[in-house]
Amino acid sequence: MSENVAAPESPVAEPPAAESSPVSRTRRGKDIGALIAFLVIAYAVAAFGTVSTITNVDGWYSEARKAAWNPPNAVFGPAWGILYTLMAVAAWLVWRKRHEVRPVAPALALYVVQLILNSLWTPVFFGAYPGWGPAALWIGFVIILLLDIAVAATLASFLHVSRAAGWMLVPYLLWVLFATTLNWALAALNS
Template structure:
């Protein structure tokens, strides 16, 4: 039962970050974001929600797998990348500042890499579960940089 509660905790944590990020972005997604010039290969807006939900669930499962092991300092990296992830939503959509958001997402990318490596060392499944997140954020760096360059 304890391990099930741990999984529920990480799911609630990650999905709460998603909900808070969604709340921070709600107005800008409707008003500001559509007015921006976007780089080629920008996905439709409706795709972001389902992709992020899946990624947050994968992150939660990965964190839970690591939490079950004796090595828990890796969860500090997890918390850092989660904070940077939420910060990006605030910087990009809340402050409408693609430049500061770009700085944040580059640091986030490195934090994800560090978390993935640390998780991999504890439980390879956890590292593998972080791969889609790393790939999506790599793509998001391109989108963020493109939006900044095309709209400055």
């Protein structure tokens, strides 16, 4: 006659969850700090652009001839706020992959290049117009064309590191391409 006897439970305790380890908490703290840094940098670029825009939107820009598809001014602030947030989170997702097989430095370098171009466009387009006239719009157009290329390259590079990060830049690329058409129209209509 055989008896069904349950084996006694092993006295070995399970290891603590990885999320509660000191190393995991430190990594999580660095990740959050890095996310905040990426957001601060992106919002600093936005603030820099706002300085050039704020006095000119109600100045020369309000009187300028615009494309028929030019949205109301109220659309730009919220759209850019969302886009800068997506850009920062995408860069942070790429940065988080820094210890994995794929190198992230080239992708983040492209991100910095597009941020620089982004930060140059607004002061040239809006801020320089009162002094330079239509030339500022055409120089802005060249800068935004370079920005289009840089954002597309950044998006492609991000996709190789993190698909989520790459897809997060799609709205930004689409908006910058749309802004390029607005810049071209303003330059052509006001020259």
